[in-house]
Amino acid sequence: MTAPVRVVIASRLFPPEVSAGAFRLGALARVLAEQGDDVVVLTTTPPAHAPVTPDAPGVDVRRWPVLRDSGGNVRGYVQYMSFDIPLLARLIGTRFDVAVAESPPTTGLVAAIIAAIKRRPLVYYAADVWTDGVISMGAPGIVVSVMRWMERAVLRRARSIISVSDEVTERLVLLGAAADRIVTVGNGIDTEIFSPDVEPASNDEYFVYTGTMSEWQQPDIFIRAFAQIAKENPGVRLRFFGQGAVEAQLKQVAEELAPGRVEFGGVVSPAESTSWIRGAAAALVSIVPGIGYDFAKPTKTYAAAATGTPVLFAGPAAGADLVRTGELGLAVDFTPEAVADAMRQLLSEAHDGTTALMRPRRAAWAQQNVSLRAVAERVARAVTQAAAARERKLETSSRRSSSGTERPTQ
Incomplete structure (x- = not known):
């Protein structure tokens, strides 16, 4: 029986916040916990308007207060930094075998740095291409350049990159991601909640x-x-x-x-x-x-x-x-x-x-x-495979080292 994988998920979005990113990572955390892995989530204190929902069983959710905009979003460079800067210390203080991080690339870069220091693999969940979004917002050229550099740095350092569609995969490759490290899993929705059997809210x-x-x-x-x-x-x-x-x-x-x-x-x-x-x-x-x-x-x-x-x-x-x-x-x-x-x-x-x-x-x-559970199971396999690849590498290195020390002296 294999030992549980210690997974840390770093994201500013996580249930009970209502967003596609929160749903994706919430489903992933549930699947990892159900298969027996140790799951820690480093995320934010939810806004006041978020619905009250319990955390998934077996998932250790650790929240941190952050700056939010007037709509309650962690959206904007100052808001991102209010999450990403404390995340450095939070990740350093967390034991893990593999780290999972989602956009923005600032969060991905923090996770990549700590994963490299700890010699642990990073799985980057690329739900979209952040640089494209910055360009579409008409950001200054220097901002676009910095964001492109950060996104490329994360993609280069990630052991595995999770893409939500073939179109996103193509954009990631153009940004410099290695095609053999990208796992295209699709996107999904929780079909247990979103169902035709629910009662309509109104007859209007x-x-x-x-x-x-x-x-x-x-x-x-x-x-x-x-x-x-x-x-x-x-x-x-x-x-x-x-x-x-x-x-x-x-x-x-x-x-x-x-x-x-x-x-x-x-x-x-x-x-x-x-x-x-x-x-x-x-x-x-x-x-x-x-x-x-x-x-x-x-x-x-x-x-x-x-x-x-x-x-x-x-x-x-x-x-x-x-x-x-x-x-x-x-x-x-x-x-x-x-x-x-x-x-x-x-x-x-x-x-x-x-x-x-x-x-x-x-x-x-x-x-x-588009079952969200099926998507989460595909991501979970990529996460555990990233951790297993590291273990195989360590075992190979150990055998080589042992073989070298046992050579007879001349």
């Missing part, structure tokens, strides 16, 4: 947007489209759940274009989010084309599919192809006019029974293709 007619509201999503496109159909559909509403950097802007646009018809419900638990998605005419998902995130396949798409609710996706080819090939809903150009036409069609499908007919098929697709 509405479209729903859940999760992060950011510059690279620009979800105001849905408000602008909704304003075009609002008069012809007086009973339909638009609901937003979550938070993000552009939330205040969205509220302003809603007040100007569709006063009283757009609601903002704040951050809700995954279970509550599921209920709202389940009752919607469609779940809204967007990616702004041409700013560096064209490869993204948002987990919002998976969450909607798992409940059987159709997706209305506005954005570039990667996300659109996912929706079309899986018959998960409608994918359209990133324009208010195209989105408005899709909203009309999806309301019609809700009325004529098409949505109800397709619900079991869409939920089955999610079960077969």
Whole structure:
């Protein structure tokens, strides 16, 4: 029987925070603990609005207070440093056989430095390409250069790199990652929580947007489209759940274009989010084309599919192809006019029974293709293999050393 692997996960995001990153790492920690490994998570004290949920059994979660922005996010260079600088000491004081770190690259670099000092492998979870995001935000050239250097340094030093899609893998290789160190595991959603069997949160007619509201999503496109159909559909509403950097802007646009018809419900638990998605005419998902995130396949798409609710996706080819090939809903150009036409069609499908007919098929697709547990199991194998590779290397080195000392003297 092999000894348990001591795994440390370093991330600013972890349940009960509501984000794709938190869900990914929470699932990974659970799977590692269930297979008998010793799991320590070094993360942050959650914001006040986070839902109250217990930590997974067998997972030692150690939290640290950090600076957050006005929306409660650890987002921004100062906020990142408030986590990463203490992380140096926290990792030094933690025994581990293998370290797992997720973006930003500042966190990855801290983990890489301590892993190198302790001669332990690092597994880097590359859910996206951070440099692309910095460029899309219009950051100064010096910031882009520093971030690119840091991301490349982490990729070079990682024993294993976890990628969430073929598109991300291609970008990582272009940044200098060794292709034979990348494990493409896909992305997923918790299909035990996101299910077609949950009770809808409301019997009203509405479209729903859940999760992060950011510059690279620009979800105001849905408000602008909704304003075009609002008069012809007086009973339909638009609901937003979550938070993000552009939330205040969205509220302003809603007040100007569709006063009283757009609601903002704040951050809700995954279970509550599921209920709202389940009752919607469609779940809204967007990616702004041409700013560096064209490869993204948002987990919002998976969450909607798992409940059987159709997706209305506005954005570039990667996300659109996912929706079309899986018959998960409608994918359209990133324009208010195209989105408005899709909203009309999806309301019609809700009325004529098409949505109800397709619900079991869409939920089955999610079960077969994007189970978060299956993804976490693939990542867990990569983590334990990284630790095992180090043990084999040490054993080989020990045998060579022993053989050298036993040579007869002349």
